[in-house]
Amino acid sequence: MRVFLLVLFLLLKPVASIRAESSAPEGGINSIQGRVLDRDGLPVEGVTVTLSSTIHKRSTDAKGYFQFQHLPVGRYTVAVTGIGLQPVVQPADVVNKQITSLTLTILASVQELHEVKVIAARGLPARDSLPDVGPTAIYAGKKTEVVNLNVVDANLITNNSRQVFSKTPGVMVWESEGSGMQVGVAVRGLSPNRSWEFNVRQNGVDISSDPFSYPEAYYNPPMLAVERIELVRGGASLQYGPQFGGLLNYVLKKPATDKAFSLESQQSVGSYGLFSTYNSLGGTVGRLQYMGYIDYRRADGWRQNSRYSIFNGYASVSYAVTNRLRLSAELTRNSNQTQQAGGLTDAQFAQNARQSQRGRNWFSTPWTVPVLTAEYVVGDRTRMTLNVHGLLAERSSIGFTAAITTPDVPNAAGQLPNRQLDRDTYRNWGSELRFITQYTAQGRQHALSTGIKYFRGNTHRQQQGRGDTRSDYNLTLQTADFPRDLTLQTTNMAAFAENLFRLGARWTLTPGVRIERLDNAIAGRYSVAANGIENGVSRSQQRLFALLGVGTEYKLAPFATFYGNYSQAYRPVLFSDLTPAALTDFVIDPNLSDSRGFTVDAGLRGSYRRFLNYDIGYYYLNYANRIGTLTRLDASSRPFQYRTNLGQSVSKGVEAYLEIDLMAALSSRSKVGHLNLFTSLGITDARYLNLPTASVSNGQLVEGNLRDKRVEHAPRFIGRFGVTYTYKTFTLTALLNRVGDAYSDANNTVTPTANGQNGLIPAYRVVDVSTSLRLARRYSLRAGINNLTDARYFTRRAGGYPGPGILPADGRNAYLSVGIKL
Template sequence: MRTIAIVPGALALAVATTLCTGAHAEDVAPADSSPPAELPKVQVRDRAYWESRPKLQHIMREVDGPLITVTKKTSITKVDAIPTVVDNNLRALFAQTPGLFYSEQQSPGQVNLSYRGIGNPQESEFVTVLLDGIPLMSDWIGYPTLYTFPLPQTLSEVQLIRGGSSLLYGPEPPPVVNLVSRKPVKDREFAGFTENVVGDNGLFASFNQVSGTSGAWEYLADVHYRTNDGQRRNGDSKLRGADLHLGYRPSEESYTALDFHAYDLNTGDPGKLSYAQFRADEEQSPTPYNRLWTERYVLSLTHRQDFDEDNQLVAKLWGGYQDNASRAQDRAPSPTVPPTTSTLQDDQFRFGGLDARFLHRWGRGNALTVGTTVYHSDAPFRQWTEQGLRPDRFDRDGVERLRQARSTDYASVFAENVFRFEGGWHFVPSVRIDRENVDIDETVKPSNLTRDLVRRDVTHTVPLFGLGFGNDFGRENETYFNVSQGWRPVRYFDIGSPFGNTAAGDVNNPDPTKVLSLEAGVHGTPRDGLFYDVSLFQVNVRDRIEAQQIPDLPQGNTINRNSGDTRHRGFEGQVSYDFLAAQDPQTTQHLSVFANVSLLDAEFTATHNPAVQVGNEPAFSPKYLARVGVVWREDLHWKLALSAVSVASQYWQDSNQPNATPGTAAYIPAKVPSYTVEDFSADWWVVPHLRLLGGVSNLTDRKYYARVFGGGLEPALGRTFYAGASYDF
């Protein structure tokens, strides 16, 4: 077992205990009978002062149930305030989310997100993505990849939390993207809508939802279906899904909810291109028979109990199953001989967890939250070599190539307190202790590897510390500063990659990656209709993990090691101005312009990789990421949105070099070129219950790519049109 000792963790707990004791002592009467000394007058503000502000249209509540977000930078997007997002166009969904980088691909089976240049965006492994506080990743600890994403029609809000996210939600470096599900209607026993859309490339999408509230009970159910032929050959996809919510509220103080989410995706995998192939024909498919299948089913139980106005318990219990299956044609024996076999892969995850948090409000606006999280996953990983290029997903007639039994266990305890002082000051110390165990037991390995079978069991215990403070000033303005530690647990592949070859005696045993985040800024709504948020940040990443060639051994003999450190610093800002709300805060019409930008300076400060030099830029660290747009809407009449995203050029390898010599077949330039893409969407209520919707994605038909992985690039979608209608009842 390894322990990463961080002395300030104990200091945070001591500070919190001392201040809490002092604050409660103010209410204790003195032992003698002498007249009490007259204390300076303190201005007492109602709790609503810091919980009911106009800026809550743009940021989270400072004390959001048992989550304390004050002094942490947050951003939210109210999904009802933008036109309908069709075909999971995440550019539109994240248009008002500063700094979140979306590495696009046409296949809907994977979502690639990253932030501030930390880690490869491949499958969002360095961003924690949650649905109602529950992890969306395949395996939260051992295999934190994102293969599913809920339809925007099911969401009410998108939250982004920066520094300190590890202290709120658990491991993975910041940020956290928390998706909040839509709630049932409150004023009717039965209501719903049906939405149907057609578009380019054979798109057809249908979303159907009913919900209602009757007495103490509430419900919501939806079913959805989407099919698309894709722009590339073998780029077709078919998605089916359903969601169910049952809520019981016997009183205002108690609430229990049962939620179920089902997701079934079947999609082609057209493969990645060389730069020459992309320039010649970006619609071609080097892998015309490859396929991906993803199934995910999650059942969760949530209970909230308000013991009184100052004490609240929120607990979530969940369990689920996910299967990431694939078919991939094997490498051709030679350029003139086509492949004749395929590899079937089955990557399963059975997981469950419990998250319980208790909130205690005390004194004049202070709040303490304590809690615990436990999680377990079993993740068997298997492969078979099958004859032919189109074996069925469940074909097991071939030769078993790989079998690993894998599991993870994770547990944490945490505490956080916000102290409020005269003059609008607030101070937030935080402490968290995490413990992970990752276990791999391999019984079958690829026959071309000479290494021993992988038998690994690794445990890490990590204390984390956070500190924040800020000040409310003027009219609805607030400064904030946060410094927080985070970490990235070791994955299955970090301690026992099934595809690497290690010499006898060599063991994959890297330390976890550690993160220190600092951010200082100011945000507010100083006048009607205006919101702004600007900050400076620095993120230090230590002990990055990557596979490296073992010296003096044949090519392909690799070992996973801590390869170096990086530093990421810059500026992030956003502004939004509603011209009509500025004239009348109660208006039902809104004409808002928004802009956000992230300026990034990232570099390696230490390296143990011969291919990487100190001063190199980490892969996928664009120097700027900017979004602008305008939204014009009137409630239940129309919504129109025009937005643009512009991304600077960026290296796709830490070496800052191309993958091959220019002019060769495999060549890809060292940098992903910069690009700017525009989108337009609109909803229009032609009569009270009938709404037409339509839009154009990639208005100018920009030819570009944002994703390079495994030595190949993946083209982004060209211009696409869609139109449809929605009827509510």
């Protein structure tokens, strides 16, 4: 607490000198204004203009204009930056009561594929990498990707992940329901279950249930509200904490900085009763910026019993207290009700994939995320950020959860069975302080990024409740209490430091360390016996350890940069690991520990002239100390289930992205538009190096090992192949998704089980077509057809809710969207 009070004092100290800081009287000019042009003299819209030693940032408008007002007299440096652009800097003097005018010209881009004139017309390229040094973190030497949603041809209405990540190689997508409320993605042979192998954030703040002990992302922002998605693979663990998958950060759209009022509205309709409305307001008034949106969508769903309604709301306000200090507040709210169509057996799927055997299953996850942020610019090269964030959320489900082979039908008395009611309540809060500075040593500029984090999570889990016999959504409990009632707590304190050393004009080296203190505790009851005796639990665990890593980057040529990274990571013991699968004959290892391992990346990325862009890399992911369950015999030779650390897997493979502009390859200037061909490939070999098994036969323990078995949910091939035609503000994209087969269990079961829960997940191909058109810079028209060939496929066999059984992916569906920006 003393640390945070000290930091708060340092941040607020400049407030006392506001008047001394501004030498201009109230209403004075003291401004810098200008235009950003491309090399052909055309205005560049949407790039970022920053002012040195201040918190001020502006985005250029449609005419390339920007302006900074009410500045203290003095010399500044104006910088034009953008992902994929070579920064342009120019000094500027602010004179009392005068306007300083500038013209800045972008001469070249880092990613030469994206012509500056295309940037001016269309904004940023659809895919890029993060800069070596960002506003709050260092990315040099890491495998990073940025998806700019403003220029992606995709069905953003329902968060169609296979389109959104079409240029991000190796991303596995679970497509188990069509609402898009829960995004399930993973990389490198990890499980896509609600993206729980990623550290999922929104605007840099945790949004999953509990990032350490229950990291499922039940909430994801509507993609219509997202400006870009930042993905940092294994090398993210030092700066962002656990999870082998890395960082998945949704960055929401920012308010307009060139006007006091701006509006965006997107109205959409589609197949199966889809209706969506997205509306946002934002702007800048003096030192105040504000932004908010309301997003609502509903549909009946492609399958029977799969209707949904989702509301998303967001509001933010920020105030520049001084030219160095900005205070911000934001609030995110999501509420939803989704009917869960349930699973199918293989025979039912083959007969009619749209059918549903569960008409009474419902799911809801109201989510609220408040955030307070302070940004303080210490100097031209040094910045501090402090955020305090919370999470008030729930996960509630009610339904008939028996195996899909058990029909949900009335009994002899005509009464439907009682449904099962499960509820989680999450009450989390945390704070993160980050400090980044660039300094000069030995004649070269280096960078240091440090930070500290505190997190406190509290989950109240109530399960196996006796619900009613109705078919609507309600949380009515028919008994006095839930048989399972647990309180789960997590406390995390962490500190990290990474330093980028420039060893030469082309070579950087970035070592780093993260110190983790992690405590978790579980208390309450697992069950209540028939005689009223509770099966209670009280257990806690504390650990302190370090994660190490190092990254390097070497610019081989203007069109080729080598990057490499080694980073340790860990997967904390989850609350599900501390909960027995059965009420009897189940023992949890008192020394159960976190899974530990590391990731190695090595790759080559760059662009050649203006027509070729690429990123090709190799990775090796060691996932040790995996948690599993073994059969054991007690002193009386009776079998019991023992949960402990028992396995190790290794994923290795190639991730490749390649895009070529055929028109730019043939001619430096095309009068008929641009034709881009792109592919993103993920080739994965994910296998168990060690996974002991045991069973009992004739009273004897029979042990085995699943060594060399493929890891479940890990297809060996994920390929996305696309073509995009662009003419001025018109685009048309066709995308082919081809995904290889995968297993649903570690035994690599091929023949499906009768309940549909285990068996092969066959390979599949899906084609999507989408198009967009901008008119008069204000109006837009988007349309598309997903699953053009109406393929029947599935990506998941669920063992529990919302299954069990096969969860079919959606068939052919279409959408049409009309938008306006003012």
